[in-house]
Amino acid sequence: MSLDLHAIYTDLHAHPELSWAEHRTGAVVVKHLGELGLEIVAGLAGTGVAGILRNGEGPTVLLRADMDGLPVEELTGLEYASRERGVDPDGIDVPVMHACGHDVHVTALLGAVERLVATRDEWSGTLVALFQPAEERDGGAQALVREGLYERIPKPDIVLGQHVTGLPAGTVSVHAGAAMAAVDTFHVTLHGRGGHGSRPEVTVDPVLLASHAVVRLQGLVAREIAPAETGVVTVGSIHAGTKSNIIPAEARLEISVRSFNDATRDVLVDGVARVLRAESLASNAPREPEIVHGESFPVTFNDPEATERLRGVFRGVLGENRVGDLGRLSGSEDVGVLAAAAGAPLVYWFLGGFAPEPWTGPIDVFDPDLPSNHSAYFAPVIEPTLSTGVSALVAAAREYLG
Ligand SMILES: [Zn+2]
Ligand SMILES: [Zn+2]
DSSP: OOOOHHHHHHHHHHSOOOTTOOHHHHHHHHHHHHHTTOEEEEEETTTEEEEEEEESSSOEEEEEEEOOOBSOOOOSOOTTOOOOEEEOTTSOEEEOBOTTOHHHHHHHHHHHHHHHHHTGGGOOEEEEEEEESOSSSSOHHHHHHHTTHHHHSOOOSEEEEEEEEEEETTOEEOOSEEEEOEEEEEEEEEEOBOEETTOGGGSBOHHHHHHHHHHHHHHHHHHHSOTTSOEEEEEEEEEEOSSTTEEOSEEEEEEEEEESSHHHHHHHHHHHHHHHHHHHHHTTOSSOOEEEEEEEEOOEEEOHHHHHHHHHHHHHHHOGGGEEOOOOBSOOOSHHHHHHHHTOOEEEEEEEEEOSTTOOSOTTSOOTTSOOTTOTTOOOOSTTHHHHHHHHHHHHHHHHHO
């Protein structure tokens, strides 16, 4: 009996689920892991599932796939496009789509497990296949660790994973060191004093306060970190007021900060709070701002030695010219949390997912004409994406399992 990866993929793609709601996906995973004879640990941080194969003495290798979809209405026109809907944390009915390709990750990991089971006589050690909930919202990896993940599954000696993206199918790209940015999210309420729009002298205008804060925040990257460093401060949402002649009592901001090392992160995170407090003081606000530090992922740091080792492995399996280096990306991931909690090295690579035919340029530079992850048009080709994803996972695992 063998898994029909094509059927598994199209089924998962047609039935995506929002973060923390991956019940059907988790059940599909449990069913196939059961068929493959793995020891199963389910209910990890809700919907997470791990399959364990104890195969004698040797290292423990953790292969990770994330399972969640996104609140995006699919416009790919694929036969197996999603028509699913879900309810978001605000109680709003939203369309759901595998717009980040996590269905590729789940399917490829099932395929890799199947191949490692079939070749178990050739290797020795412990394989852990971890299917993680909620990569896209509120930190599924942190939740797993907080709930004592490594008391329920063996602690890994190395953590490996992949992400499909807009590069040529049949290739992988991997970057040693800081590969993806840290992200810190802030939910902010700036307090003023409301009143009539004609009498600003008896109010504290939070709209003006918020406007100064937004402009001043852009000085953090421009003036407080070195030119050779990089970071991002984005105020992605600003809300205040209802009407032209009413000065409101508060303004709300949503801020996202990205950085590639702890020193820059500290400067930006501390700076955001300082600017918000100082601008409130400058406006004579009646109260200090409320600043809630929300979602926070560390830098995704690929262990340099392990990364170069696997780069060689990938070249051997996929071909010399099918392994690229994307450099560091400003996107963020929580897979590093799983490695840090185990004190294990991480190697996380990008898997090409788009048809290679029109590719004339380098294999590790994004084609601006292709839909990016999170786009309503994100539609990886099934092959050779899946078989490359399976081969990369198996080869990387076998490098450690012998
Ligand atoms: Zn995503
Ligand atoms: Zn993703």
